[in-house]
Amino acid sequence: MFTLLIALLIFSVVNYFISKASWRVGSIINALIGSYLIFQVFTIPKGTEVTIGKFLGETLALQWTNAGFYFSFVSLLVIVAVMFFAIKWLDSQKHPAAFNMFILMVTAGSLGVFMAKDLITLYIFWEIAVLSSMLIIPMGKKESRKAAVVYAVMSAVGTYMFLYGAFMIYSRYGTFSMPEIAKNLANDPSTSFKVAVVLLIAAAGIAKSGIFPLHTWLRIAHGNAPDAFSAVLSGQLVKLGSYVLMISVAVFPSLKIFANLKLYSGVPAPNYFLIALGAASIIIGTLMAIKQDDMKMLIAYSSVANGGYILVGIGTMDPLGFEGGVLHVFNHALAAAVIFMAFASVVYRTHTKKISELGGLIHKMPITYIAYLFAIISLAGIPPMSGFISKWMIYQALVRKGMFITAAIAFFGSIGSFLYVFRPLAGVFLGQLPRKYKDVKEVPPIMWIPMLVLVAISFVMGVWPFPILQPIENMRADFGIAPSFKIADAQNWLVRGFSGSWNPVIVFNLFITGFIVAYILYTLFPKPKKVDLLKPHKEEGAPINIYTSGEFIYTPELYHYNTKFYAGFERMYEKHPSWEKLLYMLAKFFHDVGEWIHGWFFRPSPSAYTFWLAMTILIIFWVRW
Amino acid sequence: MTAVYKAILNLVIAFFFVISLEGIARKITARIQRRIGPPWYQNFIDIFKALSKHPFSNGWIFDFGVLMALGGAIATAAIIPMGSTFWTPFPNTDNFFVIMYLFAVGSLGMAMGMVGSGSPWSAIGVSRALTQMLGYELPYLVVMSSVMYMYKTSSIHLLIEKQATNGWNLYVMPIGAIVAFISLIGMLGKKPFDIAVAPAEIASGPMAELSGKYMGLLQIMHAFSIFVEVGLFVDLFLGGGSLGWFLVKFIVVWVLATLISSVLPRFRIEQMLKFYWGVPLGLAFLNALFVLLGWTF
Numbered sequence: 001m002f003t004l005l006i007a008l009l010i011f012s013v014v015n016y017f018i019s020k021a022s023w024r025v026g027s028i029i030n031a032l033i034g035s036y037l038i039f040q041v042f043t044i045p046k047g048t049e050v051t052i053g054k055f056l057g058e059t060l061a062l063q064w065t066n067a068g069f070y071f072s073f074v075s076l077l078v079i080v081a082v083m084f085f086a087i088k089w090l091d092s093q094k095h096p097a098a099f100n101m102f103i104l105m106v107t108a109g110s111l112g113v114f115m116a117k118d119l120i121t122l123y124i125f126w127e128i129a130v131l132s133s134m135l136i137i138p139m140g141k142k143e144s145r146k147a148a149v150v151y152a153v154m155s156a157v158g159t160y161m162f163l164y165g166a167f168m169i170y171s172r173y174g175t176f177s178m179p180e181i182a183k184n185l186a187n188d189p190s191t192s193f194k195v196a197v198v199l200l201i202a203a204a205g206i207a208k209s210g211i212f213p214l215h216t217w218l219r220i221a222h223g224n225a226p227d228a229f230s231a232v233l234s235g236q237l238v239k240l241g242s243y244v245l246m247i248s249v250a251v252f253p254s255l256k257i258f259a260n261l262k263l264y265s266g267v268p269a270p271n272y273f274l275i276a277l278g279a280a281s282i283i284i285g286t287l288m289a290i291k292q293d294d295m296k297m298l299i300a301y302s303s304v305a306n307g308g309y310i311l312v313g314i315g316t317m318d319p320l321g322f323e324g325g326v327l328h329v330f331n332h333a334l335a336a337a338v339i340f341m342a343f344a345s346v347v348y349r350t351h352t353k354k355i356s357e358l359g360g361l362i363h364k365m366p367i368t369y370i371a372y373l374f375a376i377i378s379l380a381g382i383p384p385m386s387g388f389i390s391k392w393m394i395y396q397a398l399v400r401k402g403m404f405i406t407a408a409i410a411f412f413g414s415i416g417s418f419l420y421v422f423r424p425l426a427g428v429f430l431g432q433l434p435r436k437y438k439d440v441k442e443v444p445p446i447m448w449i450p451m452l453v454l455v456a457i458s459f460v461m462g463v464w465p466f467p468i469l470q471p472i473e474n475m476r477a478d479f480g481i482a483p484s485f486k487i488a489d490a491q492n493w494l495v496r497g498f499s500g501s502w503n504p505v506i507v508f509n510l511f512i513t514g515f516i517v518a519y520i521l522y523t524l525f526p527k528p529k530k531v532d533l534l535k536p537h538k539e540e541g542a543p544i545n546i547y548t549s550g551e552f553i554y555t556p557e558l559y560h561y562n563t564k565f566y567a568g569f570e571r572m573y574e575k576h577p578s579w580e581k582l583l584y585m586l587a588k589f590f591h592d593v594g595e596w597i598h599g600w601f602f603r604p605s606p607s608a609y610t611f612w613l614a615m616t617i618l619i620i621f622w623v624r625w
Numbered sequence: 626m627t628a629v630y631k632a633i634l635n636l637v638i639a640f641f642f643v644i645s646l647e648g649i650a651r652k653i654t655a656r657i658q659r660r661i662g663p664p665w666y667q668n669f670i671d672i673f674k675a676l677s678k679h680p681f682s683n684g685w686i687f688d689f690g691v692l693m694a695l696g697g698a699i700a701t702a703a704i705i706p707m708g709s710t711f712w713t714p715f716p717n718t719d720n721f722f723v724i725m726y727l728f729a730v731g732s733l734g735m736a737m738g739m740v741g742s743g744s745p746w747s748a749i750g751v752s753r754a755l756t757q758m759l760g761y762e763l764p765y766l767v768v769m770s771s772v773m774y775m776y777k778t779s780s781i782h783l784l785i786e787k788q789a790t791n792g793w794n795l796y797v798m799p800i801g802a803i804v805a806f807i808s809l810i811g812m813l814g815k816k817p818f819d820i821a822v823a824p825a826e827i828a829s830g831p832m833a834e835l836s837g838k839y840m841g842l843l844q845i846m847h848a849f850s851i852f853v854e855v856g857l858f859v860d861l862f863l864g865g866g867s868l869g870w871f872l873v874k875f876i877v878v879w880v881l882a883t884l885i886s887s888v889l890p891r892f893r894i895e896q897m898l899k900f901y902w903g904v905p906l907g908l909a910f911l912n913a914l915f916v917l918l919g920w921t922f
Contacts, residue, residue, distance in 0.1 A: 500780030514699035528682035561748035568894030
């Protein structure tokens with residue numbers, strides 16, 4: 001395993017020079033390596049352990065677990081799809097060689113995080129993934145530089161808290177190894193220490209998966225990153241955060257650790273705190289996504305909301321809630337990756353990401369449209385796509401626990417997701433095509449095939465979810481969360497909840513039958529005459545043939561309804577308080593204080609500068625010796 | 626195999642029964658407004674006339690959307706239990722959340738096809754319909770969660786069975802039943818919640834571009850939707866019984882909703898949202914609290 005990671009890191013640098021010669025060869029090699037890695041994660045036997053070094057007298061090690069396998073597999077699906085997508089898409093970028101190098105580093109870093117056995121190894125690979133992704137973000141447009149800074153700062157807040165927690169653990173138990181820590185925490189009498197440590201470890205996950213107080217970087221980073229890389233950011237890198245959150249509540253068994261802190265229906269207080277943060281993220285993400293005009297920022301906010309779902313599911317530590325949360329990682333990864341790739345295709349052809357400037361692209365890019373459509377069906381949690389299964393499990397857990405307020409927020413997020421995913425559907429793909437895009441073409445196959453493959457996986461897992469539920473069941477068994485019934489019952493084709501069950505195959509068959517009956521009815525009756533919505537583009541001066549209250553319309557793009565799509569609803573929370581503005585005020589305050597200190601002590605005269613330098617050195621000597 | 630016959634019976638009843646009821650509703654509204662009104666079978670005439678005319682199609686996504694809408698509605702109507710375990714086509718799959726989300730397939734198909742027609746009226750209507758969904762679903766789902774929490778099951782036919790021993794949910798949790806009924810009116814899109822179609826303002830909203838068989842197929846889809854919505858309410862709050870009793874209760878709920886809607890004017894969008902997220906949502910949480918404390922009848 002370790003040789004694999006080191007080889008990846010070394011080859012990423014080699015690939016930079018290959019890509020300098022020909023970036024297309026480099027990106028094809030990338031895609032092949034990625035495909036090989038997907039094959040490779042299936043061959044590593046579970047429980048393999050490799051020692052990689054020593055730190056403070058403690059051995060650092062990698063371990064291949066069920067959780068690591070599941071997260072690595074999901075990550076690789078997303079990354080490999082984007083690597084194939086990039087083979088063509090990179091020709092719209094300025095730095096393809098650096099992109100090829102850093103995306104391999106991101107892969108190596110993420111795999112290392114999922115393989116790490118101890119907190120320090122996790123931290124090292126975490127920083128590799130974060131730093132290399134941070135260097136890809138500024139390759140976008142002008143604002144991307146600032147986006148990278150915000151991303152780095154928010155990540156740093158999380159990782160420093162994580163490190164602080166790790167060293168607190170080390171000073172008390174003298175170990176970094178996660179299984180050891182879990183054992184020690186379960187027997188520790190000090191409640192305040194346990195709460196502090198678990199929340200500090202969780203802070204890295206909160207920052208990375210965009211949970212409420214640290215969610216602001218998602219909008220800026222996902223919105224401004226290079227278009228295809230947003231798919232990796234939202235589909236894969238955010239899931240590193242979910243992994244750390246899972247460590248802090250499941251690998252460190254919170255039900256045992258906080259057995260005397262149960263707050264309400266068996267959920268411990270720290271978990272409840274995390275669930276509350278997740279619920280806040282669902283509300284903020286949904287409301288903000290509904291009013292975005294920038295389609296990438298819209299889905300970035302939706303990632304905030306879905307990160308909230310994952311946290312709510314895992315935080316309950318209920319067998320169903322846990323499986324739902326972990327399955328939502330897979331569903332959201334695939335859906336968000338396809339959506340961002342579809343948007344990257346749109347931007348690749350039209351060079352804009354504003355919904356209000358687009359429209360009617362279904363006439364020109366039907367395959368991208370189909371990929372987007374199925375991805376949003378999964379994201380909104382509608383059967384027969386796999387997104388429904390995880391939402392169903394999370395609802396079951398919330399209803400079983402009687403957590404009505406959290407459940408109401410989850411319902412709000414789910415119905416709200418219909419609203420926000422429909423906005424790009426209506427504004428970008430349906431409706432009237434603006435005249436300036438009349439010569440736009442569908443993207444080449446190497447760009448749409450990865451999207452369709454991901455959509456197909458999500459679809460198959462929605463009809464027959466047992467292959468993807470099996471690794472999750474294994475994980476759940478590892479963490480000792482045992483249900484009183486079998487959740488994934490492949491013999492009877494059933495997915496069971498705490499009460500009642502459902503058969504995904506029957507649901508799919510009903511859906512297909514309904515569709516066939518509808519089609520038969522459709523063919524029985526007279527054939528329609530076609531209305532050509534593109535007629536004004538083809539013939540100068542031809543009016544469009546739709547109902548317009550008796551007006552003749554020669555400029556159809558003016559009649560495309562895509563600006564302020566939910567005006568009636570958006571008006572209701574126009575004057576909402578903004579967390580982002582508060583953070584900027586804080587940043588401004590520190591900036592001003594720094595300016596003041598700078599102006600006071602480091603005046604641009606060499607003598608004052610030397611004086612303060614000498615003073616500082618003297619103070620250091622006086623304190624230390 | 627019996628499951629298939631039962632599902633087909635569901636669809637047949639949904640078609641003939643609900644379309645007759647829609648005609649009766651028109652008659653009732655007319656009598657309240659001191660008109661004579663059309664005969665009860667007028668809606669059958671309308672549908673078959675629409676189906677036989679030459680239609681216009683606004684592109685492939687328009688056709689696909691109509692098929693998806695009707696297909697989703699047929700799939701959902703086929704699962705609904707009709708008042709007893711015997712008349713439950715798929716006892717393993719009649720889960721409440723499955724029905725609610727499968728139902729969303731039809732709505733999504735309709736929304737997609739209608740916006741695909743390229744008419745701005747349709748897009749405005751769809752945006753209103755989705756906002757309204759956000760309004761009524763929230764109190765409805767909170768009430769349903771408390772029902773499922775109380776009986777520890779989310780399977781509809783088991784909930785019907787539990788009511789046979791425990792008494793109708795209408796009596797066990799009257800507040801919840803009232804909230805669900807208010808949400809039901811919104812779900813049916815009847816006044817005061819007919820914001821999405823609003824014939825006087827936005828030319829019937831999503832239906833602006835429909836002609837011929839498209840109109841006919843979507844009217845059939847609408848009938849199936851009514852069957853799902855009212856059928857769920859009857860199953861969950863008015864207990865079980867034979868098939869005949871189910872239909873009688875269905876008629877009572879439908880006529881009540883029609884009577885209420887025929888004397889009310891239309892809400893604006895934000896009025897609708899403020900209404901649903903005010904008193905009904907508050908009462909839904911109150912009902913949940915009563916269930917948690919065990920204060921049910």
